[in-house]
Amino acid sequence: MMNTLLIPFLVVIGAVSLLLLDTYWFSEQRKGIKIIEHYHLGLGLFIGAALSVLYGNQLWSLSVGFTMIGAGMMMFLAEWRQTPEISGRHIAMGHPFSWKSDHFKSSSVVGIGLTIIAIYLLIIIG
Numbered sequence: 001m002m003n004t005l006l007i008p009f010l011v012v013i014g015a016v017s018l019l020l021l022d023t024y025w026f027s028e029q030r031k032g033i034k035i036i037e038h039y040h041l042g043l044g045l046f047i048g049a050a051l052s053v054l055y056g057n058q059l060w061s062l063s064v065g066f067t068m069i070g071a072g073m074m075m076f077l078a079e080w081r082q083t084p085e086i087s088g089r090h091i092a093m094g095h096p097f098s099w100k101s102d103h104f105k106s107s108s109v110v111g112i113g114l115t116i117i118a119i120y121l122l123i124i125i126g
Helices: 006-027 038-055 058-080 104-125
Strands: 085-087 090-092
Touching: 006 038, 006 058, 038 058, 038 104
Parallel strands: none
Antiparallel strands: 085 090
């Protein structure tokens, strides 16, 4: 059985780790696939947490799972906190959940697919 004081610690460790990674990610020029959003990473981490509980051994899988839950929550918060992007003298509004962006439809398809997988795994585990 896992110590109940360890659970919030693991969630915070995951959240702080991803906060630092996100800060680094946005300090550089954003490169990569444009349709991948923070919340996609968060959903992927939630799926990873569910899989670690479903297929892992008891203590290790719970530890990894709670850390991934914290990291996933931070990715959702990072998605919400998008503020105006300033590049030189041009100010462009951020696009939380890719709303009003040129890749909204394709990003939404990815998000819906990941959500369906996450819900399916929660039904299996529950």
